[in-house]
Amino acid sequence: MYCPKQLRIAATFTLLTLVGMNVNAQCPDLIDAFDNATNTPTWFNCNPGVFDIFIQTSSDWAGLTVDWGDGSTPEVFGSWVAGNALAHSYPDAWSVYTLTFTSDSGCEVIGELIKEEPVNPSITIPQGWDTDACAPATLSFLNSSTNVSSTTTFTWGFDDGATVDYDATNAGATVTHDYFAGSTGCNRPVTLYATNACRNKEFGTGASVTIDYINIWDLDNAVIGASSTQLC
Known part of the structure; x- marks a missing residue:
């Protein structure tokens, strides 16, 4: 059976142990693409070609291992001193790389390198596809955007209050839209935001592109009425 003094000693020892574990588990921050010190860094390369990344730390590391996320063998460093950059070369290929920095003390920082180019939205209506119709009607549009990467998102707008969101898999796909009576008009715009x-x-x-040569009409209802009334 514990006496009060023994209980206090046991509790103090446990607290000190937990504090020590938290200190050991805290890694130094890394400097991200915006020169911010963070433990969730993101870096970018938005140009074609091989990319050499240079990464800085906010304070020193000991016993560092870096997994560069590209399938190469993790690199082991004896130490990493603030002010000295770690360098690594990435191929000319679009990808999102996950970089893992681990110290001998057991702490870990995980960051991302996003290598791609800015997306360019584009809408195409191939020859023979309808651009004029009487409501109700379904028209089709082709997403011909370029520089589409895995981080790309699209939003289609049809000038009738309807919008549809897609991820990168919408590139090259055909999008259809139903036009109903009451939403008709000439030169109706269709907008693709990417x-x-x-x-x-x-x-x-983001960027957007708009086409404005879609014509949607209602069917006419014939109405015949007398221009004047004559009683006989």
Whole structure:
């Protein structure tokens, strides 16, 4: 049976052990693409070609191992001193790489390198596809966007209050839209908005393209009425 003093000693020992574990598990922050120190860094390469990344730490590491996320053998470093960059070369291939930094103390920082180019939205209506119709009607549009990466998202808008969101798999796909009576008009715009990680980083926002030669009509209802009334 514990006496009060023994209980206090046991509790103090447990607390010190937990504090020590938390200290050991805390890694130094890394410097991300925006020069911020963080334990969830993201880096970008938004240009074609082989890319050499240079990574900085906010403070020193001991017994560091880096898995660069590209299938290469993890690199073991004796130490990593703040002010000295770690370098690695990535191939000319679009991908999202997961980088893992682990110290001998057991702490871990996981970051991402996004290698791609800014997406360019484009809409195509191939020859023979309808651009004029009487409501109700279903029209088709081709997503012909370029530089589509895995981080790309699309939003289609049809000027009748309807919008549809897609991920990167919508590239090259055909999108259909139903036009109903009451949503008719000439030169109806269709807009495709697209963005990806590099377009957001380079320009701060996505991009859009609009076509405005869609004509949707209602069927006419014939009405005959007398121009004047004559009593006989």
